Amino acid sequence: MSAATRAFLDMLAAERGAAANTLAAYARDLSGAEESLGDLAEASRAQVAKLAGEWSALAPSTVARKSSTLRQFFGFAVDEGWREDDPSGALPNPRTSRPLPKVLSHEQVEALMERAEFEAQSGKPAGLRQLVLLEMLYGSGLRATELVSLPVSAVPRDAPLITVTGKGGAARMVPVSDRAREALQKWLSVRPREPASRFLFPSRRGKHLSRVRLFQLLKELAARAGLDPTGISPHVLRHAFATHLLEGGADLRVLQTLLGHADIATTQIYTHVDAARLVSLVNARHPLANR
Template identity: 45%
Template sequence: MSKTRATKPRSPSLTTTENDPPFLTEFRIAMLARGLSTRTRNAYIRDLRLCGESTDKPLTDWVERDILVCLSYLQGQDKLPRTQARVLASLRQFFLWQIAEKKREDNPCEHIKNPKVDKPLPKTLSETQVTNLLNSPDISTILGLRDKAMLEVMYACGLRVSELVNLSLEQVNLSAGWLQIVGKGNKTRLIPLGEYAVKALESYLSCRHELLPLAKADCQAVFLTEQGGYMTRHNFWHLIKKYAQIANINTNISPHTLRHAFATHLINHGADLRSVQLLLGHSDLSTTQIYTHVATARLQSLHEQHHPRAEQS
């Protein structure tokens, strides 16, 4: 693990296009002008490169048949329907850009249907499992206090992991009990912290200075590494795996599992979808709607397990 100290939030590196055809570089620049994130632009470039492996024909000259050949090629490479659908979406964006630039008049993806993608319910945790997870860090140590605060904030606010590790001191208002989060698309939202998260943050912040190198108090990250810099997504991924093991949680969980638990438990306790959508920072209500299915599935499971007239397997 790197011992370098990051005094600014870590960002993904931009995919290089030195060996790519010029149109890919032009497309990436156009996506930058649209304000798309580095991660999204990298994903587009990766998908379009993958498409290029299916034929020697330049992407700019593709017609509908070439796209069908590409999808067949991906299927032959055992790519999942979800990957195929994502690649098709990238192609659509590429050809829409070509049309906007008057480099072509048609979108060869127009009449091609998305591969059928099963949408599995997101993995979540029971409230008891979450409680055990949140109680796992050893709060007699500074790193334990930090980890406890991170887990409490993650669950209390339903943050994305990037929002958590990039959280800065100026975004936290403990006296009011709010976080000001800048999420996807640079959209700002206010999220209440709740009593437990506030207490955990206060305990950690009271000794946060112990993680700052002497005479180098310039890092504004709330959650510091042992070197006094910003944490990475991978740092927190390893932490949550460690604490899940301590909490005897045998299912395979990730940082996003706590975000799922946040949304599911809110809906279980009567929160309306619109409020949950605002808290999660979803641009589309249909994205939030999946959590109603999670809650329904949970209720059905409880009914089958405990009702005397339920069918026993």
């Protein structure tokens, strides 16, 4: 990676507070472009235009993301005086439609919960941890990284709220249900003390449970609950949290705060999910539906 792209990534981390996963994604896009063009600070507009052909087999959303990364880099390069021109206009600009998020039904969530509660009855650490993870994903709408990286000190004592560090290091308060608090207390009573770790869900190496392992645990639980594992993930449970709250009458601004969205436009996608559900309901249940 060139000195210019490293400086750009340093800027994202220092000035914008970009999260580790975001920085890794930017780094991959920049490294891939440099493999084709060399030092991006010196790439000509004609060279940049060739990327459209190299990306032709990629999904429009992927092309849009890569183009966005390079546009930001070239803007930064101009501001820093490394280039006099901005070749961003030569980048492809595919039209993408944002897909509606996958959402679990109330019955599917209930099936997951019932299975997790059944397995937690044994009192074994694995079962209790699994129940807490599920309760926090669906009951508080946490992102996978936010959940696995929670410190023990974040566990609420008196107030039914927990402080979560989200994207870009932004902190927010989210509610913890009585069910989740009860599960948390049971988990803390059996949580491994060795090796020492400050994390609520420690790994054997003293760090925290990985995002990959969290994905695996949920899919394995889904299979045991008789659900299709391919449709279950931490983010799907976060979507279910948001959609079910909205169905219950939650205010969109409140939902934005709970989810940690910087822009209300990101939260508004859930209004489309709810609208799609209402259309489906009318088509299925209206007296004229079968005429």
